[in-house]
Amino acid sequence: MSFAFYGPISFMDQVVREIFSAQSLKIFYNPSDPVLISDRKAVKGQNLDKPVQDLKRQSDMAVAVDTTYLTELLVKVSEERDRDAFACLFEHYAPRVKSYVFRLGSDELMSEELAQQTMLQVWRKAHLFDPAKAAASTWIFRIARNLRLDHYRKERHFDYDEQDLSLIEDDSDSPETEMDRNQHASIVRNALQRLPQEQMEIIRLSFYEGLSHGEISEKLTVPLGTVKSRMRLAFKKIRQSLGDAL
Amino acid sequence: MSIHHHLNDATLMAYAAGTLSESMNLVAATHLSLCPVCRQKVEQMETIGAGSLESEALLPVRTEALNQVMNLIDLEAEQTAPEPANDHIKSVFPSPLSQFVPKDYEDIPWRSTAPGLKSFVLPGIQSRSGTVRLFKIAPGVTIPEHGHGGTELTLVLKGSFSDEIGRFKAGDIADLDGDIDHQPIADSAEECICLIATEQPLRFKNMVPRIMQYFVGM
Numbered sequence: 106m107s108f109a110f111y112g113p114i115s116f117m118d119q120v121v122r123e124i125f126s127a128q129s130l131k132i133f134y135n136p137s138d139p140v141l142i143s144d145r146k147a148v149k150g151q152n153l154d155k156p157v158q159d160l161k162r163q164s165d166m167a168v169a170v171d172t173t174y175l176t177e178l179l180v181k182v183s184e185e186r187d188r189d190a191f192a193c194l195f196e197h198y199a200p201r202v203k204s205y206v207f208r209l210g211s212d213e214l215m216s217e218e219l220a221q222q223t224m225l226q227v228w229r230k231a232h233l234f235d236p237a238k239a240a241a242s243t244w245i246f247r248i249a250r251n252l253r254l255d256h257y258r259k260e261r262h263f264d265y266d267e268q269d270l271s272l273i274e275d276d277s278d279s280p281e282t283e284m285d286r287n288q289h290a291s292i293v294r295n296a297l298q299r300l301p302q303e304q305m306e307i308i309r310l311s312f313y314e315g316l317s318h319g320e321i322s323e324k325l326t327v328p329l330g331t332v333k334s335r336m337r338l339a340f341k342k343i344r345q346s347l348g349d350a351l
Numbered sequence: 352m353s354i355h356h357h358l359n360d361a362t363l364m365a366y367a368a369g370t371l372s373e374s375m376n377l378v379a380a381t382h383l384s385l386c387p388v389c390r391q392k393v394e395q396m397e398t399i400g401a402g403s404l405e406s407e408a409l410l411p412v413r414t415e416a417l418n419q420v421m422n423l424i425d426l427e428a429e430q431t432a433p434e435p436a437n438d439h440i441k442s443v444f445p446s447p448l449s450q451f452v453p454k455d456y457e458d459i460p461w462r463s464t465a466p467g468l469k470s471f472v473l474p475g476i477q478s479r480s481g482t483v484r485l486f487k488i489a490p491g492v493t494i495p496e497h498g499h500g501g502t503e504l505t506l507v508l509k510g511s512f513s514d515e516i517g518r519f520k521a522g523d524i525a526d527l528d529g530d531i532d533h534q535p536i537a538d539s540a541e542e543c544i545c546l547i548a549t550e551q552p553l554r555f556k557n558m559v560p561r562i563m564q565y566f567v568g569m
Contacts, residue, residue, distance in 0.1 A: 172405075188424075192417060199412045201404045208403075217412055221420050228424055239394065242401035250369040250400060261373050263380035263447040265390065293398040294405075308364075312400050317370040318361065330528065333361035340360045340396065347395065 172240050172287040179241040183231040194241070195224050202249045209253065209315035219256060223249045240286040289347065296346035304339040307332055354386050356516075356523035362502070363389060367396035374481040377473075378504040378548040380447035382524045444508070448546065451475055452485070456509070456544065459485065467492030481550040488512065488537040488545070495534065503527045503549045505535075510543035512536060 175197060181190035203220035207213060226248045234244055247264075254262040297305065310316045310324065318336070322329040358366075358379055365371045366379045383390050442449035443456065451473045453459055461469035467489035476483050488494065488510075505525040512519050514533040519525055527533065537543035 188421070191424075192421075195417050195420065198404065199416060200409045203412055204410045205404055207410055213410070216410065217416060220412060221416055225420055225423060228420075229427075240398070240401065242404050243394070243397050246401040246404050247397055249404070254369050261376070262369055263377050265380045265383035266446040289395075290398050290401055293395065294402045297399065297402065308399060311364065311368040311370055312403050315368070315370060317372070318365055320370075333359070333528075336361040336364045337359070340364060340392070343399070344392075344395065 172242060172290050176236050176241040176287055179227070179231065179234055179244070180236055182228065183234045191228060194227065198245055199224055202245070205249055206253050208313060211253070219249070219252055222252055226252065236286065238286065240290045242290060243286070292346055293343055296343045300339055300342060304335050307335050308339055311336070354388065354522040356519055356525060357386060358382055358389050358524055359526040360392065362526050363392050364396055367393050367400060372481055372550065374476055374483045374548040375502065375504055375550065377447055377451070377476065377483055378506050378546055381445045381546060382506050384445035384447060385522045461487055468494065481548060483546065483548045486545045486547055488543040490537050490540055490542060493534060493536040503547065506546045508544045508546055510537060510541045511539045512543045512545070513538045
C-alpha cells in the first residue's frame with residue numbers, strides 16, 4: 106500500500122507556506138520563554154534579570170521533562186513493541202515531521218506522506234534506538250532528514266556505521282558522553298537562543314530552510330568563507346555551553 | 352590507528368543539516384564511520400535539527416494518518432520478514448562506501464589515469480555536482496599542484512600522502528576549500544588509496560596536467 110501522490114505544489118500550499126514561514130521565524134525562541142531577543146534590552150534596563158532567569162529555568166525544565174517522556178515512549182516501542190506508546194509518539198512527531206518537510210519545500214501531501222514514512226521507520230528501526238546515545242527527537246530527526254533527502258531531493262544521505270573498523274580507538278573521552286541526552290538537547294536549544302543574530306541566521310537557513318552553504322552565501326551576499334566561519338563559531342559556542350553545563 | 356585530520360566543523364554542520372551534496376556526503380559518512388571524534392560532533396549538531404522538530408509551528412496530519420500507518424504495521428507483522436540476502440564475504444571498505452565498490456581493493460576495475468596513478472569513478476552516485484572516485488597512487492608519485500573549484504574531500508583508506516598541510520594516514524581526511532592549492536605525494540612504501548569527492552573539476556596550475564586532464568577526464 107502506498108499513500109503516494111506527488112501533485113504539483115498548489116496555490117494553497119504557497120499560502121500556508123507563507124503564513125508558516127512567518128511563524129517559523131519564532132522557532133529559536135521558546136514561546137513559553139518570555140524573553141524574546143528584541144525584549145532583552147528593555148528587560149535589562151528594568152533590572153528584571155533574576156525573575157526572568159527563574160522563569161526561563163522553569164521552561165527549560167519543562168522541555169527536559171517532555172523530552173525525557175518522549176524518549177521513554179520510544180524505549181517502550183523499542184523494547185516492548187508497545188503500540189499505545191507508538192501512537193503517542195505519532196501524535197507528537199507526525200505533525201512536527203510534516204512541518205519540517207513542508208518548511209524545506211515539499212508540498213503538503215508529500216510532507217504528510219513523508220511524516221507517515223518516518224513514523225513507519227521509527228516502528229521498524231526502534232530496536233536500534235539507544236537512549237544512551239540520543240534523545241528521541243534527535244533520533245527521529247535523523248530518520249526524517251534522511252528520508253526527505255532520499256525521496257525529495259534525490260540526493261541520498263549516507264549513514265555512518267559505528268561498528269565499522271573498530272580498530273580505530275576512541276580517543277574522544279570527553280566527559281560530555283556521560284550526559285543525559287535529553288538534558289543535552291535542551292542545553293543545545295538554549296545555546297542557540299543566545300547566539301549572535303548573524304550566526305543564528307545561517308543556522309536557521311541551513312537547518313530550517315535546508316539551504317546549502319553555497320546557497321546561503323548567495324542569499325545573504327556574503328562570501329562562502331564567511332558562511333563557513335559563522336557555522337564554526339556557532340558550533341563552538343554550542344559545544345562550550347555543553348561543556349559549561351557539567 | 353588514530354586520526355589526526357578531521358572534517359571541518361562547517362562540513363559536519365552541513366552533514367547534520369542534510370545539505371551536503373550526495374558526493375560529499377558519501378565521503379563524509381565514510382570518514383564518520385572511522386572517526387569517533389567527528390561522530391560525537393555530528394550527534395551534537397543533530398540536536399539542532401531535533402530542535403527544529405520541536406518547534407511550535409505545526410501542520411496537523413489527517414485524522415486517518417495514524418490508522419494508515421498502524422494498518423501497515425499490522426500487515427508487516429503478519430508477513431514473515433524475508434531474510435536479507437547475506438553474502439558472507441565481508442567488504443574491506445567502511446559500510447557507506449561498500450555499496451558502491453567491489454569487496455576488496457584487488458577487485459576494483461582500476462583505470463590508468465597517469466603514470467603511477469590509477470582511478471576508479473564510483474558508479475551510481477547521482478550527484479548533480481561533482482563525482483566520487485578512488486585514487487591509487489604509487490609510492491613516491493606526486494599529483495600535480497592543483498586547486499579546486501569547490502570544496503574537495505580526500506579520505507585516505509590505505510597508505511599515506513603528504514602535502515603542504517601535513518601528513519595524511521588511513522582514516523585522515525583533508526577537507527579543503529576551493530582557494531587552497533596543494534600537491535599531494537604518496538609518501539610511504541605502499542601505494543596510497545584515497546577516496547575523493549570534488550564539487551567541481553580540479554584546476555591544475557600548469558598547462559601539461561590541464562591537457563592531460565582533457566584526455567583522461569580527471
